Each structure stands twice: as structure tokens, then as C-alpha cells.
Amino acid sequence: MKRDIHSKLVALLTNKKNSDVLIIEGARQVGKSYLVNSVLKEISVPFVSFDLEKDGKIRRQIEKTENFEDFKNLMIDQYSLKHNSILFIDEAQESKKLATYVKSMKEDWPQIKVILTGSSMNRFFPKKQEFL
Numbered sequence: 001m002k003r004d005i006h007s008k009l010v011a012l013l014t015n016k017k018n019s020d021v022l023i024i025e026g027a028r029q030v031g032k033s034y035l036v037n038s039v040l041k042e043i044s045v046p047f048v049s050f051d052l053e054k055d056g057k058i059r060r061q062i063e064k065t066e067n068f069e070d071f072k073n074l075m076i077d078q079y080s081l082k083h084n085s086i087l088f089i090d091e092a093q094e095s096k097k098l099a100t101y102v103k104s105m106k107e108d109w110p111q112i113k114v115i116l117t118g119s120s121m122n123r124f125f126p127k128k129q130e131f132l
Contacts, residue, residue, distance in 0.1 A: 013045060019110040023102075036115055036117060046085040046086070059094055059095055068108065084112075087112055088114075089114070090117050090118070092117060
């Protein structure tokens, strides 16, 4: 069953001018991963994908990175992420460190499209500050 969001995601991922980091948040078991995986199979763009809940090794490697450059090198050197490809990280909320790299993913890595999915992504967004 295709939803409207399916065609919107295809459009975002195939638009060469779009360098936004896509963050897809929703309750568990509503089809976030299924949606992204079905789109990735449909479009002809190379991708690398991880599930941080299932793959403790990559989660630990990400947590050991010291900065975005380390993370970027990990993805390129260890996991063969290439220019003009997609990095899909499912259950991204499992990495505290990953949240600190979102801004750099958008601003310093325009040749890579990034999709982060999860059920509790509140650490990926700045906390609201109250002013007196």
C-alpha cells in the first residue's frame, strides 16, 4: 500500500538540490523503516543503511567518534559511503552522539543525503528555552 508520503519521500531523495537531513519520527511499528526501505529499493541512488537498535557494533563506533569529521571518515572508510549517495540510520535515537552531528550533516556534507528515523527523536531538536 503506497501512501502520499511515499511519493514525497521519493521527490525529496531524488531532488539533487535538496541537502536537508530528513528526520522521520513516529510511534513504534507504524512503518517508518518500511517506508524508507521501499523508497530506497525503488530509486536508483546508492545507499548505506544501519539499524542502531539491532547493530551494536556501528552504534558503539559512532559513540566513539570525537567529532563530525571522525564520523564522516568512519562512514567513508569503514562502510564505503560514496558521494551522491544516501545514508539511512534507523533507530537513530539510540546514539546520543549522532544528534550532535545533524547540523554538520546538512551544512558540511551536501553530497550525502541523510535519513534518520526513530520513535523518540527529542534529543535531535534543541530544547525550548524559557526567558524571564
